[in-house]
Amino acid sequence: MVQYPYEGQGFKDWSGALEKYSDSFLIDLFYKMLRIRLIEEEIENRYFDDLMKTPIHLVIGQEATAVGACAALSTSDLLYSGHRTHGAYLGKGGDLKKMLSEMHCKANGCAGSRGGSMHLIDPDVGMAWSSAIVGGAIPIATGAALASQYKSDQNVTMVFFGDGGTEEGVCSESLNFASLKQLPIIFFCENNFYSVQSPLRTRQSQRDIFRWAEGHGINSSVVDGTNVLEVYEATKSAVEKIRDGGGPHFIEAKVYRFRAHGGAGDDSQTGYREVEEREMWERHCPVESYYSFLDQNNLGIKSQRPELQKQIEQEIRDCFEHALKSPEPKKADLFKYVYAD
Amino acid sequence: MPWDESLVNSLVYDEPDPKQGRVLSYVQSLNEALRIALEDNESVIVMGQGVDDPSAMFGSTKGLQDRFGESRVFDTPLSEEGMMGVCTGAAMRGLRPVYMHNRPDFILLAFNQLITHAAKCHFMDNGLTQVPLVVWAAIGRGWGSGAQHSQAIQGLLMGVPGLKILMPSTPYDAKGLMLQAIQDNSPTIIFEHRWLMKKNGFVPEGKYLVPIGQGVCRREGEDLTIVGASHAIELAYQASKLLAADGVDVEIIDLRSIQPIDDQLIEDSIRKTGRLLVVDTGWAIGGVCAEIGFRAVEKWFSYLKGAVRRVGLPDVPTPAGYALEQHYYPTAQNIVDVVKDMCRK
CATH class of the missing domain: 3.40.50.920 (Rossmann fold)
Incomplete structure (x- = not known):
């Protein structure tokens, strides 16, 4: 039985809204989602070479949230993430070379091989931090928002977490504190219905997550997380209100991961969810449904796609090659940064 | 008089001779340290449940909110883990929070953020961020503090790489170590002892530092x-x-x-x-x-x-x-x- 069917409307009503975007903006969203998809697929393809000795949590199927939400942020805005951090890092503009070096445990990885794939960080583009403990980044992001408010630096902080993250006490604690202090933060919940293999129904009562968030006195909404434009609009609206002095926002995006919680490949066949359910969501794939939408609206995407794809594939090959050739950290590196100078 | 006040008042310590220098109580020296730190550096904030209430953390935060305002000295929700994370995130973004607890027992609620986050951020991100955070608590003892209000948990934390742990015994050190801890760029825990709060000692005026790691x-x-x-x-x-x-x-x-x-x-x-x-x-x-x-x-x-x-x-x-x-x-x-x-x- 399909437990969590796709219930969104896709791009059905979006053609009329297209005129407010430039063609290059619309194509760029596609390019960024496609890039994440191809990077993730290549990581997956190479995972069993065992050269990336790190756990992976692929975002295949969840590209629209990372790309749509980050498109509404500026570079100096801050992004925090949970363990499923590839999309957040790339969406915020994180350096692909440094990411792949990190995943290959190399000295020039974005965290010097101390973080691995769950701790991708790139302060130059505002990819501020991530935590592998579910919910762990939520109060840290809230603290960053407190610092922004204190310093009046105009930055908006956003934090990605999953449906499981909302079950952690710190999520509620952070929502309360952000609401109390009216902090400039967006809590962005990617609800993909499963925490590892535990479905939402065994973990939460039957009510909407964004309604629960609303109970903390926070402006909350729900979006179709497969629709990059819907994600972008919701985030943009939240960012604008926050920059105007508004308090925190909570966005729930309903998404689906096409792969297992961790590692390469899907694990639906083990029985915790139906293959049929995944296939249903795959028919609403964020990359391909957006591609079809652009194509139907004559954005010329069909003619551009082969070249875009070629470019991305070349970049990915180059970055993997760079990572493989990069030096490993040395023994002395192990003892650095236990304490700060 | 509250029971713990009368207990602490009944303790007898050697009294310093005021002719030989300025004498302050332990808690007065802490209060002075926090005042100096707040004056010294705009990035310092002091928070914790009750820092602005009449008891003012045994008196250590007395008057600070009036002097420095609610954005710098403020009461918090009883969300120890969440607030420890908030302090960590704020510290990573340039603030220097001093997060105060009446008792170390409440820090146990915040171990995930303290141990698994604050202590490790700097290491995990290859030194890209720092966590200049001070966590403060006073170990309770006596008159019914019991199993849940008297725990001296320093031993649990000694095995956590990345934390510094301070345990002053004199008013002089309480002030100098607090000022040093606030200036330090690593997460630092200060465990005071409830029974030392009214001990008197020589405390110089102004700012001075007691180095961390020196007995x-x-x-x-x-x-x-x-x-x-x-x-x-x-x-x-x-x-x-x-x-x-x-x-x-x-x-x-x-x-x-x-x-x-x-x-x-x-x-x-x-x-x-x-x-x-x-x-x-x-x-x-x-x-x-x-x-x-x-x-x-x-x-x-x-x-x-x-x-x-x-x-x-x-x-x-x-x-x-x-x-x-x-x-x-x-x-x-x-x-x-x-x-x-x-x-x-």
Whole structure:
């Protein structure tokens, strides 16, 4: 039985809204989602070479949230993430070379091989931090928002977490504190219905997550997380209100991961969810449904796609090659940064 | 008068001679340290449940909100883990939070953010961020504090790489270590002891720093070295007076910082006396006593004339009742007895 069917409307009503975007903006969203998809697929393809000795949590199927939400942020805005951090890092503009070096445990990885794939960080583009403990980044992001408010630096902080993250006490604690202090933060919940293999129904009562968030006195909404434009609009609206002095926002995006919680490949066949359910969501794939939408609206995407794809594939090959050739950290590196100078 | 106030008021300490310098109580020196830090650096904020209430963290935060405003000194929700994360995130973005708790027991609620996040951020991101955070709490003892309001948890935290842990025993150190901790770029925990709050001592005016990782010799002696920190040093000092009357001359090493530990100071003392007793306000198992004792065996065995001993809490939770408490906490007399036993052998 399909437990969590796709219930969104896709791009059905979006053609009329297209005129407010430039063609290059619309194509760029596609390019960024496609890039994440191809990077993730290549990581997956190479995972069993065992050269990336790190756990992976692929975002295949969840590209629209990372790309749509980050498109509404500026570079100096801050992004925090949970363990499923590839999309957040790339969406915020994180350096692909440094990411792949990190995943290959190399000295020039974005965290010097101390973080691995769950701790991708790139302060130059505002990819501020991530935590592998579910919910762990939520109060840290809230603290960053407190610092922004204190310093009046105009930055908006956003934090990605999953449906499981909302079950952690710190999520509620952070929502309360952000609401109390009216902090400039967006809590962005990617609800993909499963925490590892535990479905939402065994973990939460039957009510909407964004309604629960609303109970903390926070402006909350729900979006179709497969629709990059819907994600972008919701985030943009939240960012604008926050920059105007508004308090925190909570966005729930309903998404689906096409792969297992961790590692390469899907694990639906083990029985915790139906293959049929995944296939249903795959028919609403964020990359391909957006591609079809652009194509139907004559954005010329069909003619551009082969070249875009070629470019991305070349970049990915180059970055993997760079990572493989990069030096490993040395023994002395192990003892650095236990304490700060 | 609240029970704990009357208990703390009843404690008797050696009084410093005011002619020899300015005398402040322990809590006054803490208050002064926080005031100086807030004046000194705009990035410093002080938070915690009740920092702005009439009790003001035993008086240590008294008047600070009036002086520095609600954005810099503020009450918090009772969300220890969440607020520890908020402090960590704010520290990573350039603030210097001092997060205060009435009792270390409440820090246990925040271990995920303290241990798994704050202590490790700098390491995990290859030094890209720093967490200049001070976590402060006062260990409770006596009159019913019991199993859930008296825990001295320093031993649990000594094994966490990335944390610094300070346990001052004098008003002078309370101020100097607080100022140093706020200036330090790593997460630093200060465990005070409730029973030291009204102890008086010489405290210079203005800003001065006590370096982290440097202990101090409180009493020079030839026969045996007592190592410890915080209120355990007060007990050792009382014991030393009783022992001196019996002709036993102990040296007292106040660690001040239990992570990192001043190995050199301990080594020099053991080399001289050949005997080591470790004292602590926490459990003897797995904490300060266990760590210093093991270091002695591992590094300084050849100097030792006999077995290392320890005086800490028994392997039992704190009882709430008065009669049971008397059997639970070590006293100066306990230290005297152990020292005499060690010197006899």
